[in-house]
Amino acid sequence: MSEYTGYKGRSLEFLKSNNVSVGDSVKITADLTFLGIIMPRYEHSDDKHVVLKLNNGYNIGLELDKITKIEKISSSEKTVESQPKIEENPSLPKILLLSTGGTIASKVDYRTGAVTPILSAEELNSSVPELSKLANIDTEVLFSEYSENIMPDHWLQIANKLVEFSKSNYSGIIIAHGTDTMHYTSSFLSFALAGFPIPIVLVGSQRSSDRASSDAALNLIGATRFLVECKSNGVYVVMHHDESDETISCHLGTRVRKNHTSKRSAFETIGNSPAFVITGDKIQKNVEGNYFKINEFTPKVSLDTKVALVKYYPGYNAELLDKIIDMDYRAIIFEGTGLGHIGKVLYESVKKAHEKGVFLGMTSQCIDGRVGMTVYESGRDLLNLGIVPLENMIPEVALVKAMWVLGNSNDKEEIKNLMLENIASEIS
C-alpha cells in the first residue's frame, strides 16, 4: 500500500501540499476540530474528501472545501518501544498461543494496510497484563492471514503443528484466528485431531485492539481462564457472550457459527446455550459428556477439497449442479430448504451424481434444527435418490467434515458411516 492509497486529483494534491500521508495522526479544523489518523481510500472514491479515523474508532469523510487547516501531529513511522521482560511464574500452568492472523493478532492494520503480528510473548503480556497472573504463555506466530484467506492447506498446517504439542506439558493451546472463518477451522481441527489430549481454544476479536470497544483483551483472558479453570478437552471457540464486557462464551467448535457481521457477540452456539459461560468468577457449564466421542488420539490430518456446498433456492439451475458433477466432485453437501428439500428440477442431476458414486449429504439452510426426510413426499423422494440426511449438522460443518472424510477414505460405505458417526459433538 502506498502512502496515498486511493487518493487522487484534488485530495491527493491536498495531502501532498500539506506533507501528510496515510497513517499520519493529524488535527483537522473544519466546522469542528477533529483528531485522528488519515485513512486509505478505495479506487472508486471521489477526490473531494479525506477520510479520518477518529480516536473512538469511527471513520468520517471530511470535505476538502470545508477544511480550513490540517496539522500533522505524528507520522505513521513505527516507534519501537522496549517491552518489559516477563518472568515465568513456576506455580502457574503453561499455555501455548499460536497466532494465525486476523484482527486479534494485528495492530492498527487499517492504518498502514499491513498485518503486523504483535503477539510476541512480551508484547502480549504487556498489552494484556492480566494474562501473566493466569498462566505462563509461550507464543508462536504460525502465519499471518486474514481468515477469509485461510484455506484448507492452512488447516493442515495448524493441525500438524498441534500434533507436535500433543505430548507437551502445556495445559492447553490458544489459537489466535480471524473471526470470519474461525468456525470452519475449529471444525476441521475437531475431526482431524479427534481425541486430542489437551484443550484447544480458538479466539478472535471483532474490533482491533487499539479501539476503545476492542474485545481482544477480554477474549484472550476468557480463553486463558477457560483452559486453566475448565480443563475440558475438545476444540472451542471463545468470544464475547453479549454486548457487555463481562461475559465470555465458550462454544463447541463444531456447533458454532458467526451469526452477525460486526457485533462482538457475533458467535452463537446453534440450537443450544454455549458449552461454558464465564461471568466474573462464575463458570456455568451447559454441556454434558465428552466433546470427542473417540477417546484415543490418532490424528488423521488429511483432506480432499473436492466437496461442493450447494445451497438450493427457487430458480437454482440444474446445469450448475451438472457442472459440479462433471468436474468430478466426490461429495456434494446440500443446503436444502426446511426439513431438507430441494426442488424436483434437480432430481435428474442428483440421480446422475448418485450413479457416479458422489456422496450426497443433506443439511438445511434453516441452520437450526434437524433435517427430517421421511415427513414429506419430497424428502422420501430424495432418500430414494440416495441423499443421506445429516441430522442437525450445521451446513458449514458438514462441508468441512466431508472434506476430512474424503481425505481419509475411498470406500463408499465407510464415507457414509463416517459422515453419520458423531465424532466431535457435531451432531447433538
Next chain:
Amino acid sequence: MSEYTGYKGRSLEFLKSNNVSVGDSVKITADLTFLGIIMPRYEHSDDKHVVLKLNNGYNIGLELDKITKIEKISSSEKTVESQPKIEENPSLPKILLLSTGGTIASKVDYRTGAVTPILSAEELNSSVPELSKLANIDTEVLFSEYSENIMPDHWLQIANKLVEFSKSNYSGIIIAHGTDTMHYTSSFLSFALAGFPIPIVLVGSQRSSDRASSDAALNLIGATRFLVECKSNGVYVVMHHDESDETISCHLGTRVRKNHTSKRSAFETIGNSPAFVITGDKIQKNVEGNYFKINEFTPKVSLDTKVALVKYYPGYNAELLDKIIDMDYRAIIFEGTGLGHIGKVLYESVKKAHEKGVFLGMTSQCIDGRVGMTVYESGRDLLNLGIVPLENMIPEVALVKAMWVLGNSNDKEEIKNLMLENIASEIS
C-alpha cells in the same frame, strides 16, 4: 403413490394378507395396543416393520415379529362430508384467500401421498370456525405445490393474480403457502408489487392440520386478524411467535427467514423484532414508516433467473465461479464471510466477471448485520474489483431482488441503483 408404497418382501406380504394398505386406520396389538394410520415407507427401508402414524402425530415402526393382531378400523377411501354453508355477514370486511399448496393447504398429505387442497370456503370455515366471525373469506386455489417446488414462474403467477385484485373491495389478501420458501416468495411479491394498495399476508403451517400440535388454525386466524385490525400495507409473513399457542408474529416479507427446520416459531425477523406481535387482544407494533418506500402502485411483474447465489467457504474452487461466468449469468450475489469478504483465490474470476459486465453484489453468510467493506484491506480490494456492498440485505432477498431487477432493466447503472434503492424495507 401405490397403496403399498415402500413395502416389500415380508412386510408387503403381511399387509396384503391382512387386507390392509397405506392410509388405512388400524388397531395393532403387539406388546401394547396401538391405534393409527399405516404410513408409506421409502425404497431403502427393510421389510421387517410396518410404520404407523399414531393419533398424537408421531410415527413409530412396529416389528412384524412382535405383532400378534392387526384390525382395520376404516379404509383410506375418502368420505365426502357435506359442509354447512356459511352465510356472509355484511358487517364484516371481505378477505381473499389464495391457496398455493404446502402443509397448510393439505389434508393428511402423508396419508395418501397426494396434496389435496382443502381450502374451499366451506371446508375452511368449517375447520376454523373462528374465521367467519372476523371476515367474509373468499377462496381460490391457484395451484398446489410444496414450496420447495415453487419456482420463479410460480412467483409470476401469484403476482399476476394479485394484480387482478389491486382494485377489488377486499381488505386484504392471504396467500396460503408452503413454509420452505415462503420468504423467497414474499420477497418477490414485495418488489414486483411495490406500492400494492391492500395488505398481503403469506401464511403457512409447520404441522399439518390433523395433528394435535398443528399451527394451521392459529396462523390463519392470526393472518386474518392482522389484515382486519392492523390495516398495514405491505407483504408480511404471519406465523407462530413462539412455542405457545397464544402469540402470532407478523414479519416484514423482506426481512424474514425460516431459521429452524421444524419448530412452529421457525420464522424470525432478522436483526429486529417482528413488525407486529399479536397476543390475545393485544397488538404490539414494532415498526415505523411504510413498508413500501414507493407510494404509487405500478406493478413490474417480470424477472430473469440468470442470477447465482455464491456462498464462499475455505476451499471454494475459483473454477466453479468461472463456470457461472461462462454460463452468461448476469448477476452474482456473494454470501461472503463476516463483513463481506471472499478469499483472494477468487479475485481473478471476480475481475473477469466485472469486465464482462456481470452485476456483483455482496451480502454476508452471517445473515445478521451489515456488510462493511471499507474496514479491512480485503473489503477495499473487493470494492476495487467492482463488488457492490448490499447493506444488510439478507442473502436470499438480495438474490430474489437481483432476479427482479434484471427482469426490469438492462442498464448497468440502473441495475446498481435499483439494487441499492430501498424499495420494500429490504434494507433497514
